[in-house]
Amino acid sequence: MERIEYSAIETLLQVLKRRDYVTLAPILREGAIIYDEVENASQLPRAFVDVQAAGSYRVERREDNAYFGHHVGPTTWKKFLFPPLFELFRVIRTASGFRIEGDANSENHDTVPQHKYAFIGVRPCDVQALALNDKVFQNGPYVDRAYKVRRESMFVVAVNCTEAGGTCFCDSMGTGPKANGGYDLCLTELTGDDEGFFLLEVGSERGADVAKELPSRPADPSERERAVEAIQRARTSMGRTLQTDRLREMLADNLDHPEWDNVARRCLTCANCTMVCPTCFCSTVEDVTDLTGATARRVRTWDSCFTLEFSYIHGGSIRSTPKSRYRQWMTHKLSRWVDQFGEYGCVGCGRCITWCPVGIDLTEVARAIRERQHSSITLQEEV
Ligand code: SF4
Ligand code: SF4
Numbered sequence: 272m273e274r275i276e277y278s279a280i281e282t283l284l285q286v287l288k289r290r291d292y293v294t295l296a297p298i299l300r301e302g303a304i305i306y307d308e309v310e311n312a313s314q315l316p317r318a319f320v321d322v323q324a325a326g327s328y329r330v331e332r333r334e335d336n337a338y339f340g341h342h343v344g345p346t347t348w349k350k351f352l353f354p355p356l357f358e359l360f361r362v363i364r365t366a367s368g369f370r371i372e373g374d375a376n377s378e379n380h381d382t383v384p385q386h387k388y389a390f391i392g393v394r395p396c397d398v399q400a401l402a403l404n405d406k407v408f409q410n411g412p413y414v415d416r417a418y419k420v421r422r423e424s425m426f427v428v429a430v431n432c433t434e435a436g437g438t439c440f441c442d443s444m445g446t447g448p449k450a451n452g453g454y455d456l457c458l459t460e461l462t463g464d465d466e467g468f469f470l471l472e473v474g475s476e477r478g479a480d481v482a483k484e485l486p487s488r489p490a491d492p493s494e495r496e497r498a499v500e501a502i503q504r505a506r507t508s509m510g511r512t513l514q515t516d517r518l519r520e521m522l523a524d525n526l527d528h529p530e531w532d533n534v535a536r537r538c539l540t541c542a543n544c545t546m547v548c549p550t551c552f553c554s555t556v557e558d559v560t561d562l563t564g565a566t567a568r569r570v571r572t573w574d575s576c577f578t579l580e581f582s583y584i585h586g587g588s589i590r591s592t593p594k595s596r597y598r599q600w601m602t603h604k605l606s607r608w609v610d611q612f613g614e615y616g617c618v619g620c621g622r623c624i625t626w627c628p629v630g631i632d633l634t635e636v637a638r639a640i641r642e643r644q645h646s647s648i649t650l651q652e653e654v
Contacts, residue, residue, distance in 0.1 A: 273471045273487035274494055275458075280338060280469075281312040283428070283456075284391070286484045292389035292426055295351060297341065302330055304344040306351075306390075315392075316341060323437035323621065326630030335462040339392055342436030343620050347549035348390050348397055349404055352421050355573045359556070362567045389426040393454065395447035396439070396618040398429050400549035402453055406612050407552045426477060429454035433461070433501035438621030440511040440634055446618040448505040456482060459498040470498050513619065513634045514641060521641060522606040526598065530639040535594035537629045542575035544623035544631075545600065550616050553581070576600050601633055 284294050296309045299316040309315065321341045322329045333340045360374040393401070401422075408418040432441075432448035441447030450457050455478030459470045470490050473479045490498075545551045555574040560567040574581055576599050582590040590596045608616030617633070624632045 272490045272495060272498075273482070273485075274490045275469050275471050275485050275487045277336075277338065277467060277469075279485045279487070280315070282485055283481070284309065284312055286481055287389045287391075287426060290481070291387055293386045294389045294391060295348075296391040297339070297344070299330065303328065304330060304341050305346040306344075306348060306392075309391075312338075315339075321436070323625045324630075325438060325624050325632050326627055328625050336467055337460055337462045338467075339430045339458070339460050340434070340462070342432070342434075342439065343394055343397065343622055345547050345622065345626055347547065347622070348393060348401060349549055349552075351388055351390075352401075352404065352418050352425075353408065353415070353552065353554075357417065357571045359569045359571055361569070364565045386421065387424040387426070388421060389428065391428040393427055393429045394432060394620070395429060395450040396441045396444070396620040397549055398427065398450050398453040399444075399446040399618045400620070401427070403550045403612070403614070403616065403618070404552065426481070427454040427456075427474075429457040429474075431457060431459040431498075431502055432505045433459065433498075435505045435509040436621055438511065438624040438632075439509055439619060440513050440621060441619035442506050442509050443511075443513040443515060443634075444615060444617060444619035448509075449502050454478070459502065461494070461497050461501060463497075468494075470494060511621070511624075511632075511634050513617075513637055515615065518615070518637065519606045519609045521644065522602045522637070525640050525644055526602070528640050528643065530636060530643065531594050531598045533639070534597050534631060534636050535592065537631055538593045538597050539628060540577045540579075540593045540596055541628060542577040543626045543628065545575040545577060546573065547622040547626045549620060549622070550604075550618060551575070555581075576603070597631075601636060604633070605637065 287294050294309055295306055297304050297316055298307050298309060298314055299319060300307070304316050304319065304321055315338050317338050318333045318336050319330050319341055320333045321344060322331055323342065358373065361372050362369050363372060405422065408415040409422060429450040431450055435448065452474060454474040457472040457474060461468055461470065471482060471485070471487060473482050553574045553576060554571050556569060556571050558567055558569050577596050579588045579591065582588050590599055604616040
């Protein structure tokens with residue numbers, strides 16, 4: 272583990288740029304911290320913190336000068352690998368008929384930009400979300416070529432969390448606050464009375480090659496200890512938990528639990544929770560023609576299980592009520608995802624809680640189902 276000073280962040284960006292990476296990092300825009308391309312370190316939202324609670328998000332100034340003193344915002348890294356709007360191919364009318372251009376699934380596609388992305392500032396929960404995205408898009412029997420091309424050339428700079436966000440529960444899901452692999456480089460930012468600095472860990476050969484160009488010195492034992500303590504503080508100050516013991520079975524066994532009615536009375540089926548989630552992967556396909564009829568485009572767009580059309584099958588929607596749609600979303604994340612992919616589909620980032628306009632919190636819904644289940648079991652035992 273090495274110590275690097277704050278000035279090394281600019282060096283890191285420029286080293287990555289010299290290696291032809293498009294450098295993507297947190298930036299402050301329109302009152303929220305989102306991810307977008309940055310040219311230099313001055314664009315990072317330094318000395319800002321995002322104050323989050325169920326249904327509430329606010330960016331404030333920090334007292335220190337931290338580069339990564341914020342948590343996760345309304346955007347996710349998946350938008351660069353699995354874009355919200357993606358052209359699959361286009362059909363051009365010709366004198367003799369038509370021709371197809373840019374088939375994203377062909378070897379000679381021209382719709383997949385050949386960018387090399389460097390993601391800078393990826394939180395441990397989001398590192399794990401990328402691993403879940405991999406299972407869906409490139410490790411199964413159906414490979415999304417566009418995703419795979421971008422993912423293979425990607426560089427990940429993770430940042431361990433030393434403060435818990437207002438809605439996080441990564442500790443329950445085993446995904447944070449410390450990253451366990453899945454990165455090329457990993458930073459732990461330490462602030463305090465001094466100016467602040469980073470401890471740097473290397474996770475790959477590609478990472479080691481970049482790290483060689485950063486001015487650094489070996490971290491001393493007291494600095495390492497500070498990092499361990501800071502990450503432990505984030506763990507113990509996390510305000511939410513999700514009890515994962517038998518969660519899959521508990522939800523599958525309680526599809527008629529009254530809590531689904533309670534949550535449905537509040538849910539607006541706005542789909543915000545699915546749009547901000549780093550692991551939601553549903554999409555739909557649409558054909559779009561221009562007004563002259565000369566060109567038609569087939570595009571893939573993000574979809575959500577909260578829309579009525581999502582479950583439309585031969586004359587009607589099979590999930591016509593908010594209750595059925597909320598239950599579908601939550602039981603997929605926390606029950607049937609395990610059957611499909613062997614792990615939970617939630618990384619505990621808390622985005623769906625923060626960005627739900629009515630503050631619905633899936634950890635509370637799960638707790639309510641578990642508690643009532645327990646009391647009914649107790650009741651039965653007493654009878
Ligand atoms: S379900 Fe909510 S907490 Fe879990 S990964 Fe998605 S947005 Fe994050
Ligand atoms: S749970 Fe919240 S964010 Fe999700 S659809 Fe319902 S109201 Fe919208």
